[in-house]
Amino acid sequence: MSTIAVIGLVLAGFGAGLIGSTAGLASLVSYPALLGFGLPPVIANVTNTTGITAFTIGSLASTRPELRGTWHRLWPRVGVFMAFGVAGAWLLVASPPGSFEAVVPWLIAGASVLLIFREQVQNWAMRRGRQLHSAGPAFWIMLAGIATYGGYFGAAAGVILLAWLMLTNEDSLAYSAAEKNVLLGASNFAATLGFVFISDIHWAAAACIAVGGIVGSYVGPKLLRRAPERPMRLVIGLLGIGLAITLFLESLA
Template sequence: MSLLAVLGLAMAGLGAGLLGSTAGLASLASYPALLAFGLPPVLANVTNTTAIMTFTIGSLASTRPELGGTWSRLWPRIGVFLVFGATGAWLLVHSPPGSFESVVPWLIAGASILLMARDRVQGWAISSGRKLHSAGPAFWIVLAAIAVYGGYFGAAAGVVLLAWLMLTTDDGLAYSAAEKNVLLGASNFAATMGFVLISHIHWGAAACVAVGGIIGSYLGPKLVRRTPERPLRIVIGILGLGLAVKLYLDSLG
């Protein structure tokens, strides 16, 4: 790997860490960078999941005050994300050839739209009156579905999970965001363990993204308390839509 590639991937990781911890869409910064590095789509996605798994280190270090005293409630949810995150990884590796390439433009487009509309999604969750409860079966079914998606691709999983947690609990945004980071970290960990056994990972690229991402995920919660991140979300969302269009056209051959 050239020095330019190392620096570029590390900077993409930094951006992914910041974006993941503030807007819930780390993959929109890191996945395109891995494609630009020259990795094919499935390998780029596997490598990306491996890299962003490490972001949990930074986010945990930065959100310890929010998570203190809540681990007894978190462990069953972590278990769900471990099991179903691994399921998503299995689906990715065993999908028919070319299926991921055909699906990923739509996933990125949806993630980009959710990123730009995050405030509306969260507002809907807050204003819905908490019609669902975290003890009911619907809560766990949706958690499992989000975990599967997180293991399969994951972009926008943070937005959806954050909205779901705020819809079904009385927790504030700061705690819900911290819980979101823990749960997605579990699904990414499970997916990575699966990829180690049944797929290939570009470890050098993953390490570069991980180093930048750990720093970004540590700084993100601190920066979001002081600076507005909405303009960044809009810009990234527009770029994500552009990438989705390009990948769609590429998939047509």
């Protein structure tokens, strides 16, 4: 890897950690950077999942107060996310050639829309009055679906999961966000373990994303307390939609 590539990917990881710590859509920054680095779409996605797994280190360190005393409830959910994260990883690799390239523009577009309308999604979940209960089968089925999606691609999984947790529990937003980080970290970790055996990972690129992302996820909340976070999300979301359109047109060529 050239020095420019290393610097670019570390900066992309930093940006992903920055955005992931506020908007929950780190992949909208890191995945396009890996495509620009020259990796094929599937390998870029695998490498991206490997890199962003390290972001959990920063989030766990900062949310220990929220998680204290709740691990007895979290472990079964962690198990679901690890099992179905592997399933998502297998689905990615086992899909027919070209299928991921065909679906990824729609995934990016959906993630971008969720990024732009994040508050509306969260407010919708709160207005619903938590009519579903976390002990019911619908809760676990939805968790399994989100975990599978997280292992397959992952962008917007954080927004979807946070909304679902807020809809089905009486927990505070701070705790729900902390639980989201734990569960998605488990899904990414399990998917990465699967990718080690069933796919190719560009380890150098993943390391660059990881290093930048750990720093970004640590300093992100501090910086963005003073920064106009909503306009930044709008810009990133619109860029994501532009990327989705570009990839869609390329898939037709």
